[in-house]
Amino acid sequence: MSESDTIAYDYDVIVVGAGGAGLAASVSAAQAGARVLLLESEDEIGGSTQLSAGLLTASATSVQQSLGVEDSPQRMFQHYMDLNGWRLRPGPVRMFCEESSAVVDWLLDLGVEIPAQVSRSAHEPGLTRAGVEDVWRGHVPKDQGYGLVQVLDRARARLAVDLALGSRVEDLVIRDGVVRGVVLDGEEATAAAVVIASGGLAADPKLVRRFLPDAEIAGDALFVVAAPGSRGDHIRFAERHDLALFGQGWGLLLVTAEFQRYHHWQSGFPPASRINVGLDGRRCMDEDAPYAVSPGILKDQGGWVWSVFDDAARTGLPGGYADWTADRILEEVAKGVVLRADTLEQLADLMDVPADHLVASVDRFNELFVQGRDEDFLRHESLAAKGADPHLAPIATGPFFAVKMLPAELVCTHTGLEIDTRTRVLGVEGRAVPGLYAAGEAAGGVLGERYVGGGNSVAHALVLGRVAGREAAARAAALSPRVEEISA
Ligand SMILES: Cc1cc2nc3c(=O)[nH]c(=O)nc-3n(C[C@H](O)[C@H](O)[C@H](O)COP(=O)(O)OP(=O)(O)OC[C@H]3O[C@@H](n4cnc5c(N)ncnc54)[C@H](O)[C@@H]3O)c2cc1C
Incomplete structure (x- = not known):
């Protein structure tokens, strides 16, 4: 039957x-x-x-x-x-x-x-x-x-x-x-x-x-x-x-700032003029690397990296988002989640990374992005793919800020x-x-x-x-x- x-x-x-x-x-x-x-x-x-x-x-x-x-x-x-x-x-x-x-x-x-x-x-x-x-x-x-x-x-x-x-x-x-x-x-x-x-x-x-x-x-x-x-x-x-x-x-964990709690549509975006540095204080990646590969890059740095930006970048953030806004950064400074210092050397001290490494990385970033061409990490290509101008403002106006970027947003498994x-x-x-x-x-x-x-x-x-x-x-x-x- x-x-x-x-x-x-x-x-x-x-x-x-x-x-x-x-x-x-x-x-x-x-x-x-x-x-x-x-x-x-x-x-x-x-x-x-x-x-x-x-x-x-x-x-x-x-x-x-x-x-x-x-x-x-x-x-x-x-x-x-x-x-x-x-x-x-x-x-x-x-x-x-x-x-x-x-x-x-x-x-x-x-x-x-x-x-x-x-x-x-x-x-x-x-x-x-x-x-x-x-x-x-x-x-x-x-x-x-x-x-x-x-x-x-x-x-x-x-x-x-x-x-x-x-x-x-x-x-x-x-x-x-x-x-x-x-x-x-x-x-x-x-x-x-x-x-x-x-x-x-x-x-x-x-x-x-x-x-x-x-x-x-x-x-x-x-x-x-x-x-x-x-x-x-x-x-x-x-x-x-x-x-x-x-x-x-395996699963998809998106890289976000330590203070973020929402998907980027609500959270907003970090400023374009920023540099991601590893625990040795050196720039270590294309800050706009696709999400397919960025958590893996972070893993090689011990799991997370610092993102460093200046006050011009902070004040230039658009309003209307839940996390990435000029005021919110200051609130996070008050909580100790975002670090702030008047000079890059002082910031490096707070981050516990070698100051000369951080300064050299920022100098190199400023030199490359004034020309709109990132020979080191090819970030200009990632920016161009998003329709963004690869000429970025220098990181030069104190005070300076640093926040941890972590694989913290769990999307799917x-x-x-x-x-x-x-x-x-x-x-x-x-x-x-x-x-x-x-x-x-x-x-x-x-x-x-x-x-x-x-x-x-x-x-x-x-x-x-x-x-x-x-x-x-x-x-x-x-x-x-x-x-x-x-x-x-
Ligand atoms: C904010 C966000 C943005 C994303 N953006 C993209 C994107 O643009 N492109 C992309 O490719 N991926 C994206 N993803 C991932 C993608 O959306 C999901 O991985 C995919 O849609 C999952 O589809 P699914 O049908 O397997 O699961 P789901 O769409 O989650 O559907 C599963 C359903 O099963 C139900 N269910 C669970 N257990 C039971 C049960 N025992 N009995 C009955 N029902 C049950 C659940 O309630 C749910 O409704 C995003 C995810 C999120 C959260």
Whole structure:
């Protein structure tokens, strides 16, 4: 007797989590004709995806082609794997790169707007270069992550996917090695396939300590911007059901000043005329180095660096932000978080670095940036990519200030359920568990130590979500021929 003869499922597909990955999975499963139930633990959909800029990396897209950008999945794959030292699962990464173009077209068809125009930031719709990228691959949608979630949710509603808010899945139902559904409020809800799209673990401090120990470098300065639903439930499922995990120790920690508590959209930005120096008092990096690589550079300096600027830079900070404003710097001086001194030599003393090293570094900075060309760290290229003038004012007007820059803003985590090229979840022995799929931060094997480009994680959620939905619907169709393809 076949499985379909013996079991009547409540749904064809159950999706756990209504963020980017879960919405994408629900829509693609429903488009393939599946009856889908989408379960969300919080009172609203969207998760971290809704909070994001919605920036997504993708290759060989219609948007790139309209702007004359030559690209291919193979080129993206090579760059992605090289940047991550080939410490990822090549098969799933290849699938991610190959499916990325189709996901952009799919989103455009559903109603997402990504205009074919050059964008200079994650806030301007179009195509941008937001990180370490060999070609421009950052696609910025109109209305950012919120816009993506709204479009996907409208498609979900059109396709009659059932959505239950306030429904935190407690466990998976796995019998005889096969997924049968999930546990919710102590009751079982059954399905031929389950997609785990419950996001990351950033909001659970104990799991962060275990799976992203680098977050401890920031100490009390650590703050989490990921959505509150990022509780790492996929880790609990893995531990209960012997599922394999991949990506331990990896996640995205953004470099911020010790006094910052918000994402930079709210916090504001440090002054352009600043210099980052290591604990030896020497300049050690491009101050605008992409977030893919800056935490690693800091690690080589002992985990954090000093940022030094002058009073002209402080008073030139625009108002209206939560953290980086002229007055706030003075408040932080009063608290002892920002150091202030009348001369660079005195500041070096407070920072406990050799004064001649700091003075030499500032002299060199002033000499290079008056010409707008940073021979040492090539920062003029990073500034130019942002559309900023690489000619920076000298650091010369006392008093002078120094603040610690730490990897303190926790955005997302990369330890997920190990998947194969079809997003099927693997058991610890390496065999795919029939009927079980994962996507987004809950999936492991594609997100690595280095955050590639800008838009690595949203693309990962949407691409894997779409593939997982399709695969889950195909399994349900194989068990019950009633499932037929329909359009949104
Ligand atoms: C402020 C901010 C800005 C960012 N900007 C970008 C960007 O521009 N580009 C980029 O690539 N990445 C960005 N990121 C990261 C990116 O947004 C996320 O990594 C990605 O969107 C995660 O998608 P997801 O679907 O895996 O998780 P989420 O979008 O977090 O969705 C997971 C959902 O599952 C729910 N859930 C959790 N557990 C359960 C359970 N047991 N049962 C039911 N539901 C559950 C959660 O409540 C949540 O709604 C940003 C993140 C933040 C916080």
